[in-house]
Amino acid sequence: MLRLNLALIAIVLASALGGVASQHKARKLFTDLEREQERMRQLEVEWGQLQLEQSTWASHSRVEKFARERLHMKPPAAGQVLAVEVPR
Secondary structure (H helix, E strand, C coil): CHHHHHHHHHHHHHHHHHHHHHHHHHHHHHHHHHHHHHHHHHHHHHHHHHHHHHHHHCCHHHHHHHHHHCCCCCCCCHHHCCCCCCCC
């Protein structure tokens, strides 16, 4: 009977320790998940800011101003423009 009691106590202790370890791991994984979700939100905000910045840098007026001032470009004269028709 003593052996049976000791075996049952050992099983109960092992089960309790397993439950504690399982709870600890679940809490740690949940904390990691929350941290990664926050990082995802930060990256989404940064992505939005980068898209806004890109649209600002690529705006037509800015590109045209850059071409005129720094590259000394100008629109072609009327005689320099050729229209090509694509056969269908």
